[in-house]
Amino acid sequence: DIVMTQSPDSLAVSLGERATINCKSNQSVFYSSSNKNYLAWYQHKPGQPPKLLIYWASTRESGVPDRFSGSGSGTDFTLTISSLQAEDVAVYYCQQYYNPPHTFGQGTKLEIK
Amino acid sequence: EVQLVQSGAEVKKPGESLKISCYSSGYSFTKYWIGWVRQMPGKGLEWMGILYPDDSDTRYSPSFQGRVTISADKSISTAYLQLSSLQASDTAMYYCARMTKIVGSGSSGWFGPWGQGTLVTVSS
Numbered sequence: 001d002i003v004m005t006q007s008p009d010s011l012a013v014s015l016g017e018r019a020t021i022n023c024k025s026n027q028s029v030f031y032s033s034s035n036k037n038y039l040a041w042y043q044h045k046p047g048q049p050p051k052l053l054i055y056w057a058s059t060r061e062s063g064v065p066d067r068f069s070g071s072g073s074g075t076d077f078t079l080t081i082s083s084l085q086a087e088d089v090a091v092y093y094c095q096q097y098y099n100p101p102h103t104f105g106q107g108t109k110l111e112i113k
Numbered sequence: 114e115v116q117l118v119q120s121g122a123e124v125k126k127p128g129e130s131l132k133i134s135c136y137s138s139g140y141s142f143t144k145y146w147i148g149w150v151r152q153m154p155g156k157g158l159e160w161m162g163i164l165y166p167d168d169s170d171t172r173y174s175p176s177f178q179g180r181v182t183i184s185a186d187k188s189i190s191t192a193y194l195q196l197s198s199l200q201a202s203d204t205a206m207y208y209c210a211r212m213t214k215i216v217g218s219g220s221s222g223w224f225g226p227w228g229q230g231t232l233v234t235v236s237s
Contacts, residue, residue, distance in 0.1 A: 001175065031218075040223035042158075049208055049227035050150075050158065061225065093158055097212075097221045100163065101174035102148075107157040 002027055002096050006105035012113040019081040021108045023094035028074045031098065038098035041070055041079045044107075045090045053092075054079065086112065115139040117147075117209055117228035124234045125199050133231045135192045135209030142190035143167040146212035148224060149183060149194045153205045163212055163220065164192060172220055199235045206230045 003026040013019040029038045037057035042050040052061045054070035057077055067082045081088055089112060094105040120134040135147065148163035162173040166185040173181070182195040196203055208231075210224035 034218070038221055042224075044158070049210075049230055050224070051227075052223060052225035055213070055223045091157075095158075095160070095223065097223055100172040100220055101160045101176070102163075102221075103160055104150075104158040 001101055002029065002099060002103050004094055004096055004103050004105040006092075006094060006108045008108060009106070010109040010111065012111045013081075013084045014113045015086065016083050017113075019084050019088070019110055021079045021092050021094075021110070023072075023077040023079070023105050025075045025077075025096055029096045029098040030074050037073050037077070038096055039070075039072070039077050040095045040097060041068075042093045042095065043088075043090045044093060050093065081110075084110075084112070115211065115226055117211060117226060119207075119209055119228040119231045122232040122234070124236065127200055127235060127237055129199050129235075130195065130197045131199060131233060132193050132195045133207060133233070135194075135228050137190045137192070137211065140211070142185075143187050145214055146220060146222060147185070147192045148210050148212050149181075149192075150208045150210060150224070150227075151177075151205045152208070152230075153202075161194070161207075165220075166192070170220075196233075199233075201235050204233060204235045206232050 007022045039057040041054040044050040058070045091107045143166045146163045149161040151159045161177045164171045164183045185192045209228040212222040
């Protein structure tokens with residue numbers, strides 16, 4: 001199985017400031033034949049199902065605010081929230097879909113400082 | 114609109130079996146992989162497995178292989194997750210989700226949308 005490791009486990013950021021969450025895989029999730037990274041990001045708020053934010057490592061899902069962005073390639077990826085809003089408090093997960101099982105990272109809990 | 118609606122919360126005793134359902138609407142049910150994800154209390158998301166309803170091709174996580182069964186009834190656009198010999202450690206929220214279709218990438222894809230979740234409590 002591909003192991004996904006996120007850092008940090010938790011993060012407190014002031015409103016309006018930048019939040020950065022990292023995700024590292026123990027093997028590359030870049031598929032050379034398609035030139036794409038098989039990596040997604042989700043936001044999970046209490047009492048709700050997870051919500052897809054980013055796929056292909058950097059493509060924002062329709063309707064997701066542009067303050068959310070994804071970057072990285074191969075084994076190292078980053079989710080950035082450019083200006084934290086109160087509604088962004090949640091747990092964030094990365095997921096690789098390169099090979100089943102499509103493993104998730106352990107999650108990063110984002111709070112307001 | 115694509116929607117996935119799961120069956121309601123369950124309370125079971127250790128040793129019992131359970132089958133929870135996920136009804137899909139708004140798309141061609143047989144042409145998209147559908148998967149299940151577990152979230153134990155206070156823990157993260159765990160990918161359990163996926164099923165392609167058209168031919169019942171199924172992929173399980175090794176962590177769940179042999180303990181769970183994923184199936185579907187194409188006639189009613191419903192996927193199922195069956196858990197047998199329940200233990201207290203099976204207490205969790207279980208989510209179904211549609212996996213997006215990636216042309217030429219077989220069983221790869223991200224999840225979205227998701228069902229609302231089914232809370233399973235196993236207690237004597």
